[in-house]
Amino acid sequence: MKHKIPLVDLKAQYKQIDKEIIAVINRVLKTGDFILGEEVTQFEKEFALYCGTTYAVGLANGLSALELGMRALGIGTGDEVLTPVNSFIASSSAISFTGATPALVDCTSDTYTIDVNKIEQHISDKTKAIMPVHLYGQPADMDAIRKQAKKFGLRIIEDACQAHGATFNGKKVGSFGDFAAFSFYPGKNLGAYGDGGMLTTDDKSIYENILIMRNYGQKEKYVHHTLAWNSRLDSIQAAILRVKLRYLEKWNKKRRQHAKQYTTLLAGLPIVTPHVGEYSSHVYHLYVIRAQGRDLLRQYLADRGIATGLHYPIPIHQQRAYAFLGLKKGDYPIAEKLAGEILSLPMYAELTEKNIEYITDTIKKFYQNKKLYKT
Numbered sequence: 332m333k334h335k336i337p338l339v340d341l342k343a344q345y346k347q348i349d350k351e352i353i354a355v356i357n358r359v360l361k362t363g364d365f366i367l368g369e370e371v372t373q374f375e376k377e378f379a380l381y382c383g384t385t386y387a388v389g390l391a392n393g394l395s396a397l398e399l400g401m402r403a404l405g406i407g408t409g410d411e412v413l414t415p416v417n418s419f420i421a422s423s424s425a426i427s428f429t430g431a432t433p434a435l436v437d438c439t440s441d442t443y444t445i446d447v448n449k450i451e452q453h454i455s456d457k458t459k460a461i462m463p464v465h466l467y468g469q470p471a472d473m474d475a476i477r478k479q480a481k482k483f484g485l486r487i488i489e490d491a492c493q494a495h496g497a498t499f500n501g502k503k504v505g506s507f508g509d510f511a512a513f514s515f516y517p518g519k520n521l522g523a524y525g526d527g528g529m530l531t532t533d534d535k536s537i538y539e540n541i542l543i544m545r546n547y548g549q550k551e552k553y554v555h556h557t558l559a560w561n562s563r564l565d566s567i568q569a570a571i572l573r574v575k576l577r578y579l580e581k582w583n584k585k586r587r588q589h590a591k592q593y594t595t596l597l598a599g600l601p602i603v604t605p606h607v608g609e610y611s612s613h614v615y616h617l618y619v620i621r622a623q624g625r626d627l628l629r630q631y632l633a634d635r636g637i638a639t640g641l642h643y644p645i646p647i648h649q650q651r652a653y654a655f656l657g658l659k660k661g662d663y664p665i666a667e668k669l670a671g672e673i674l675s676l677p678m679y680a681e682l683t684e685k686n687i688e689y690i691t692d693t694i695k696k697f698y699q700n701k702k703l704y705k706t
């Protein structure tokens with residue numbers, strides 16, 4: 332096969348920064364300091380500065396940042412947290428792991444983020460917080476969320492795991508809520524070479540709580556204040572992430588350019604390209620279209636060397652793991668419809684204009700093929 336375009340290409344990214352990465356790994360190896368330590372402290376400072384928050388705490392992964400943050404807010408058994416039904420499972424499962432229950436909300440049909448107008452119908456006297464997800468790299472409508480949160484006395488938790496560097500009204504995500512969670516899973520816009528996560532906050536008591544919770548309840552060695560977790564970021568990952576953080580703006584800019592090229596070249600096809608909200612800057616963790624004949628198109632692209640993804644084919648209320656919520660098909664019409672139409676096209680900074688031309692030409696050919704696609 333002539334062309335081979337993956338959904339994400341971590342090897343292409345590594346090629347650009349390999350010397351720097353090897354140098355910092357060596358630096359850590361020589362210190363013999365592998366868990367938390369100076370690299371993690373420095374990265375926390377740099378990441379907090381980047382997001383515009385007072386504090387940042389390195390953690391084992393994004394899921395843990397969500398769960399421990401909610402625990403620090405006192406969320407637990409008997410409580411409910413509003414969150415969109417169309418997200419990666421971690422948004423909801425983090426809520427469940429605290430003992431609380433996710434109160435699932437449908438998304439809007441244009442930005443695919445939580446539909447703020449549908450929040451009220453899911454609010455009960457148990458509702459403690461709202462957790463918008465900045466899905467695919469696009470901030471949720473934080474103005475409307477703040478208004479609703481104020482009206483109903485809710486805490487705000489940002490799931491920013493897909494949106495490192497995105498802004499709403501010029502302000503970085505991660506700085507809007509009581510706290511925010513980031514993931515450094517390798518494929519994210521800022522990805523480690525392993526697992527990693529971060530919690531950002533302006534709240535000193537959340538910050539101090541998380542420092543203890545991530546490390547067996549210790550403030551000082553041998554003294555355990557509470558029974559707690561092991562959710563530490565390691566030094567090698569922090570050193571790698573410090574290098575990559577310096578490239579993030581450049582890489583996000585590239586993603587935006589690629590998105591623009593895709594959107595221009597896909598005009599006129601039976602496809603819906605991403606809609607960016609008025610106050611949002613999108614960082615395109617994923618470039619997600621809605622396509623007629625999605626499954627056939629996906630196969631057609633795969634046969635021609637183009638990998639695609641589905642984020643996500645099964646809304647959370649239809650996952651077996653959440654059968655106990657007793658929700659059914661038809662309860663979330665927008666998310667259910669999207670699940671059958673969405674398609675994630677290849678997206679990473681190192682993608683070339685030629686790659687995108689090939690991908691969009693192939694999509695055009697699919698829709699011109701009357702045998703495959705009938706209007």
Ligand SMILES: *Cc1c(COP(=O)(O)O)cnc(C)c1O
Pocket residue numbers: 392393394395418419421422464490492493513514515516526527528
């Ligand atoms: C990746 C992701 C998470 C979880 O992050 P991990 O580091 O894999 O635990 C949470 N929420 C969303 C929306 C994500 O995309």
